[in-house]
């Protein structure tokens with residue numbers, strides 16, 4: 001399979017195929033077929049998007065790759081960029097290199113360069129929050145995306161797996177039969193951000209289905225940021241991940257304040273931050289690493305601050321009264337309440 005790097009990005013739609021004018025925004029989703037806004041103020045109807053991203057054939061190099069662009073093309077994700085290789089944004093699925101670059105530059109913008117907000121929107125739609133890392137999408141509207149076609153739960157899950165795994169490395173996917181919804185957890189948040197835009201209002205029908213021609217009559221998938229997966233096993237994993245992340249943060253912090261020097265003489269095994277006065281003579285023959293006594297006061301302040309955060313985190317995790325809280329940072333175990341099915 002040829003890599004997207006070896007070819008120019010394709011034009012996904014001709015400019016003439018796009019709606020010529022978009023009226024003033026009165027809803028959250030613009031329905032291109034009917035030229036009106038839906039979802040929100042002007043009504044609650046959703047429509048299947050007439051455009052869809054096909055990751056393999058559509059991906060390719062753009063002007064953005066030459067300009068070291070960080071961000072991805074939102075229209076590409078939705079399958080409707082008419083610029084192709086002339087686009088100043090990236091036209092491929094976010095990969096590990098992209099994830100690293102995005103993480104280095106900013107935490108407050110999503111992979112499309114849109115500002116994140118402190119809180120999720122009430123309906124868990126939108127860009128997402130910068131306060132909480134979230135790699136999990138809630139997938140609803142499955143009936144509408146299948147135009148009511150009856151499938152076994154394993155078949156539904158495998159369709160969801162098929163369409164979402166094209167959009168980035170998957171951590172896990174879980175279909176909840178009695179709620180007819182699914183949770184898709186990506187390995188990286190950037191792919192969740194990308195996947196949310198790419199799969200919103202998309203059909204789950206396949207060209208081989210006899211219902212395919214009527215897919216536009218369906219309502220398409222409803223993709224939101226997930227509150228945490230209510231599965232107890234998933235909750236436990238989340239707690240472990242959070243602890244690990246806090247620990248990693250502390251290790252990074254220590255490392256940032258540590259200059260490893262081949263000439264240093266303090267035994268690192270004691271993990272002691274040496275006092276400035278007691279710093280021994282540097283011996284060029286020693287290969288042991290040591291913590292440089294740069295600024296003990298500042299270092300321990302940050303340390304204590306982080307320990308406090310860690311403790312606070314644990315309290316939130318173990319306090320059942322917070323379990324159903326919608327507060328950012330607490331474990332959220334309920335399903336989104338505003339599913340419009």
Ligand SMILES: [Zn+2]
Nearest residue numbers: 073076081087
């Ligand atoms: Zn584009």
